[in-house]
Amino acid sequence: MHWIADLMAAIGVVLNGIPQGIMAMMLGFAVFPTTFSFVFASAVNGIFGSVAPLSFQAESLALVGNLGKDLRERSSIIFGGSLIMVLIGLTGSLTRIVDWLGSDIMNAMMAGVGIMLAKIAINMTKAEQKTGWLSIIIAVITYLITKDLVWTIVLSVGGSSLYAAFIEKYRAELPANVTARRFLFTKPIINAKVIRGALSLACLNIGANISYGLITGQMTGIKPNPVNLNLLTSTQALADMGTSLLGGAPVETIISATASAPEPVIAGIIMMLIMAVILFAGWLPKIGKYVPSSAIAGFLLILGMVVIFPEDAAAALAGHHSMIAGITIVTTAVFDPFAGLVTGGVLKFVLPLVGLAL
Template structure:
């Protein structure tokens, strides 16, 4: 009955990804071409026996939505970020970057991303008060009771959506390009905002690929950790590169419960194929008409404030580079991940050349 346990784990991760797919639609990303990212990643994982799947990731969506003013800028940010990550993956420099900067600075950047997610969640609640605050309240209550992110995202998104539909008669009309089951080439653009966004997304993915990827690998119980970070980075970058040119949403590394299934590779592939099927038949846009974007505010709040920030801030603030990591955290939270890592790198390596230090 291993296949049933694998399937249940896959469905659980799909349920976790659906609200973030709805978030992608709210940012204007086309859903139909995104299915090819899932198909591509499932094929790579099948060929190489990789246990770490890809899916919609709230952190990358939130960052892209914050830094890009429109769909063209957002897809250009994803394209640029994926090109940077492809270079990093092919050359095998992912772990070298972390080794150079150190775990504390990388953790400071990720903790700053946690704060950034909290700010975005509170901004959603401020703009859509009923939906947003109901989502935050339900997420906090559910997580306190269950300590489970799948239940947290399910209860908060469903509860907030029912409140919006029942009390405000909410029904969204999604843009045609979001719901269309066709391919439309989205011409990339280059400007300072896009360059900054691509660098920031790459910095976020460096941290996420290492932390989320290795956590997923640890969940398998296999020693040594079975996740090949370079393969994961190449897969993620190629998946994003293709769909970004068609207006599709990014799919990134996640902490996936499929890794704890009896057959983690099979469970991960099942999850991505199920998600691809949901996008192919158009179920997600139909569901998205009744799910406000602010319904995910609670999940973003818990993800940032409870899941990401405490663990990474603890790592960042304990050690020789605590002051530098703290400044990295603050700059990331107030500006973006690229500015945060750049600050950390300058403080650690450049200032000592001039006889200065922190």
Template sequence: MHWLADLMAAIGVVLNGIPQGIMAMTLGFAIFPTSFSFVFGALVNGAVGSVAPISFQAESLGLLSRLGQTHRERSSIILGGSIIMLVIGLTGTLTSIVHVLGNGIIAGMMAGVGLMLSKISLTMVKNERIAGGTSVGVAVLTYLLTKDLVWTIVLSVIASSLVAVYGTHYRVELPQYVVERRFHFLKPMFNLRVIRGALSLACLNIGANISYGLVTGQLTNIKPNPVNLNILTGTQAFADMGTSLLGGAPVESIISATASAPEPVVSGILMMLLMALLLFSGWLPRLGKYVPAASIAGFLLILGAVIIFPENAALALKGSGASVSALTLIVTALVDPMSGLLTGAIFKFILPIIGLGL
């Protein structure tokens, strides 16, 4: 019955990605060319046996909504950011960052990500009380009864979507041009806003690839962590580089419940192929009208507060570097993973040079 669990995990993560896909469409990103990014990700993961899939990421989409003023500008920011990430992936810089900073700071950042996800979940519940509250209630009950992250995401997303559709008559109207099955080449543009945006997006992805990639690896319970951060970074960069020139949406590293499936590589590939099918066929806009963003609130709360935070906080807050790791945790939770890493690096390396430190 492993295949059923693998498929259920894949479907759960697809349901998780639908609200972010809708967010991408509302920002003007075309869905048709984005489908090929998922196919590319599936091919790479199948070739190298990676357990870390790529998909829509709410954090990068939210950042792009603030960084760029037009669709062309946002696509140019994605292109610039992907070039930076490609250099980082090909040179192996990301794994060097993990090695230099040490396990304590990395664990502090990951614990901060857990708190960040929990905060996002509670904000979703505040904004959409019925759908979000249903999602959290079903997720908590399911996890208490099963201790299974796959069933937690599947049942909470389905239950909250049904309540939203039949209880509050939830509907989302989407722009027509973003769902056309056509390619539209966008000539890149360069200005100060694009350059600044590309650097900001790259910084976010550095933190996300480290934190989300390693968290996904932790969900497999395989020791040592099976995620190759350089391969994940290169896959994400190549996918974004191609789709940005055609007006498509960015796909980034995510925390994926497919990693907790019996066959995490197979489940992750299934997820990306299913998402590609939804985008290529035009089904995503139809499904997206009935899945509220708050449907993933329960999954995020369990993932952040129960799965990620306790183990990583315990690792971060022991040993001689606990104070630096604690600062990394707090800054990550309050700002973002990249700011947390920079804070940890400053307190570990720079302040001692000038005679200061904790």
């Protein structure tokens, strides 16, 4: 009866991904073209036996939404970032980049992303204060009791959305491109903001693919680790490249509970195919009409402040370059992951050349 356990694990990850898919719609991304990403990734995982699935990722969505002012800029950022990641994946450069920079700098960059998410969560509450703060309160209480991120996101998003729908009579009119059941070509543009955003998204994905990919692989309990990080990087980048040209949302590496299922590869494929059906059938926009953007605030706050920041900051500051790691954390949080990673890398390799050490 392994298939029941596989299915239950897949459904759990789907429940975690739906609110983040709603977040993607709130940023103007179309859901119909994103079906391609899930089908493509499920096919690749089935052919190569990869246990690491792709799904909507709050970190990348928050970053793209923060750096791009409209759909065209955001889609261009995703396209540019995916071009960089394709080169990294196909050349097998992912682990070499991490080895060159050092795990402390990479962890520091991810810790800074955690602060960014917490800041974005607080900013979300300014437009819809009652719903936003209710989401945060429910998320904090739920996580303190359960220590479970799936329950945290389901209850905080669900509870605050029910309040908004029945008490505040919230109904959203989603843009036509979000709900359109057709492909709409979105021509990429190039400007300073797009270049900065693409580099930042690539830096975030480097860190996420290493950390999330390895964690998902380790959950299988199989040694050596079955996750092929270069295959994972190439798959994620090619999926994003295709959908970004059609105005679709990015899908990235996640820490997936399907890895703990009896058949981790099959469970991951089931999860992605369920998500593909939800998007193809147009069910997500129907749900999204009743979910305000501030409903995701509680989950983002817990994800950034409790899940990502403490572990990555502790690992970064425990290394030999704790001062540089601290500077990287702050720079990432204030600016973006690219600025943080470049600052940390420059300080780490330039300071010793001039006789200084931090």
